[in-house]
Amino acid sequence: MKIHRIASIPGDGIGVDVTAEARKVLDRAAERHGFGLEWTEFDWSCERYTRTGSMMPPDGIERLSAFDGILLGAVGFPGVPDHVSLWGLLIPVRRAFAQYVNLRPVRLLPGVESPLAGRTAEELEMVIVRENSEGEYSAIGGRHNAGQPGEFAIQESVFTRVGVERVVRFAFELAGERSGRVCSATKSNGLIHSMPFWDEIFAEVAAGYPDIYSEQCHVDALAARMVQHPERLDVVVGSNLFGDVLSDLAAAVTGGLGLAPSGNVNPPGDHPSMFEAVHGSAPDIAGKGIANPVAQVLAGAMMLEHLGEAEAARAVDRAVSDVLAERSAVTPDLGGSGTTAALGSAIAAALR
Numbered sequence: 001m002k003i004h005r006i007a008s009i010p011g012d013g014i015g016v017d018v019t020a021e022a023r024k025v026l027d028r029a030a031e032r033h034g035f036g037l038e039w040t041e042f043d044w045s046c047e048r049y050t051r052t053g054s055m056m057p058p059d060g061i062e063r064l065s066a067f068d069g070i071l072l073g074a075v076g077f078p079g080v081p082d083h084v085s086l087w088g089l090l091i092p093v094r095r096a097f098a099q100y101v102n103l104r105p106v107r108l109l110p111g112v113e114s115p116l117a118g119r120t121a122e123e124l125e126m127v128i129v130r131e132n133s134e135g136e137y138s139a140i141g142g143r144h145n146a147g148q149p150g151e152f153a154i155q156e157s158v159f160t161r162v163g164v165e166r167v168v169r170f171a172f173e174l175a176g177e178r179s180g181r182v183c184s185a186t187k188s189n190g191l192i193h194s195m196p197f198w199d200e201i202f203a204e205v206a207a208g209y210p211d212i213y214s215e216q217c218h219v220d221a222l223a224a225r226m227v228q229h230p231e232r233l234d235v236v237v238g239s240n241l242f243g244d245v246l247s248d249l250a251a252a253v254t255g256g257l258g259l260a261p262s263g264n265v266n267p268p269g270d271h272p273s274m275f276e277a278v279h280g281s282a283p284d285i286a287g288k289g290i291a292n293p294v295a296q297v298l299a300g301a302m303m304l305e306h307l308g309e310a311e312a313a314r315a316v317d318r319a320v321s322d323v324l325a326e327r328s329a330v331t332p333d334l335g336g337s338g339t340t341a342a343l344g345s346a347i348a349a350a351l352r
């Protein structure tokens with residue numbers, strides 16, 4: 001029997017609850033589809049930071065490198081600044097393992113109503129390919145003249161030819177397997193150095209894919225289009241910041257953050273990839289047992305697909321759709337009164 005070794009980092013807040021449900025569903029899928037999942041859990045979190053002064057141990061990355069995949073809940077909690085939790089765990093993992101693609105599929109699931117009235121599942125299906133290793137999220141810059149009237153902050157962006165080209169290429173390859181359409185998020189009218197560079201590389205890569213329809217759109221207009229004409233979008237590729245913002249918007253138009261999964265993917269496969277929900281640790285509902293586990297379960301399905309267990313991944317997907325369509329177990333964010341654990345169990349039980 002094939003065994004996949006998985007590192008689980010539940011993290012903080014609802015990350016802990018939804019990860020427990022994802023494990024429940026994935027273990028059941030493994031059992032049904034004849035493979036094994038060997039889990040190792042790490043308590044790396046803001047709670048650990050408060051206790052020890054660091055989000056993860058100094059050899060954290062080295063320890064993770066031994067795994068086939070990583071399932072992450074969410075990190076971040078009131079009392080610990082968000083830049084500490086992000087830069088102390090999430091960003092080092094993404095960068096050390098060259099997870100340069102952040103893949104964020106969104107679609108309207110059965111039984112879920114989009115706030116965009118009357119939209120069908122066919123019209124609301126897209127995938128955001130977010131650059132995940134450089135761009136606007138850089139540590140270069142600083143704050144000066146603290147406390148004085150002339151105080152200022154500088155935050156640099158880093159765009160490399162290699163970094164832009166590989167993520168754009170990934171988007172074109174993905175479009176080839178889907179609708180054959182790619183839209184690039186730009187803002188070359190405002191960011192006059194980085195974005196023209198991005199656009200130039202996009203055009204170069206596009207020239208190598210004559211069968212793919214490609215276009216670029218300023219990110220502000222693209223945000224509007226996502227709401228007004230989502231049917232015109234399929235693969236959307238964007239920089240780290242643009243991809244981050246657009247994927248929350250895309251999640252919102254398809255029924256909310258409780259449903260949106262994400263993969264931090266190392267396409268060549270020389271390092272483990274990491275899967276997580278798009279949402280964070282939701283301190284406002286943490287500990288209440290009402291977080292929607294679907295996003296994390298679907299992130300788990302993306303992980304199974306990545307591990308070569310496509311059939312099990314599809315089975316998890318179907319189980320989620322069946323349970324949502326039936327609606328009796330859904331959580332409050334979808335208008336139901338179900339709990340995290342009950343919805344997780346219902347999905348596990350629906351696996352065929």
Ligand code: NAI
Pocket residue numbers: 014018073074075076077078082085090257258259276278279280281282283284285290291292293295333
């Ligand atoms: P958030 O995604 O945690 O919450 C935003 C809103 O959506 C809240 O009202 C929350 O209750 C709701 N929500 C999110 N997930 C839900 C689910 N599964 N079911 C039902 N409702 C859900 O974003 P927020 O509030 O901006 O951030 C909270 C903390 O999470 C911060 O510390 C932030 O840094 C961290 N964070 C961590 C991420 C990660 O680990 N990848 C990603 C985003 C935020």
Ligand code: MG
Pocket residue numbers: 244245248278
């Ligand atoms: Mg985000």
